[in-house]
Amino acid sequence: MYDSWLRLGLDTVRLGLEAQTVVALRLAKLSLGGSAAQDEAHRMVVEKVEAAAEAAVTLATGGTPERVVRDYRRKVRANAYRLSRD
Template identity: 35%
Template sequence: MDPLQAIRIGFDAAKIGFEAQSVIAMRLAGIAGLWNVPENENVRMVQEKPMAVLEAGHAAFTALLQGHSPDRVVSESMARIGHHTQANMARLSKRGPSWF
């Protein structure tokens, strides 16, 4: 195991956490009418969760079957979750506040 892998996993987890909290904040602001979000955002935020979990589980299981180390299994799974949080944050942050 790479001794720095635990630090990388920690940074990845922090990044995912920051992105997820930012997305939640923008979605809540959208519900309150303070952030410009698409009309289907409330449905989308519920529908995307099962697919993200399945993708992360598939990535972890594939890494396990390939004989990768536990840290690599975690990293593969987190990469899939991070892909979704990063995409949501980029998509919603472009829309900006809705003042009126």
């Protein structure tokens, strides 16, 4: 049990650090303005709503918090990759 809680804690910390990278990249893109910034702002809101709904479904259907964090990290890494290439 301790290993599971420890792993969850470490993965949650990693998620927070990775999310800060995405925040910085998004702020840079938003600061440029224009249609690309508008599209990114819309995408960000839609992604957050979808991710929260997916997390709720995962937990409601017996999924674990570890699964929720793993899914969020995958999405955050994908956003970091996409934004760093723009």
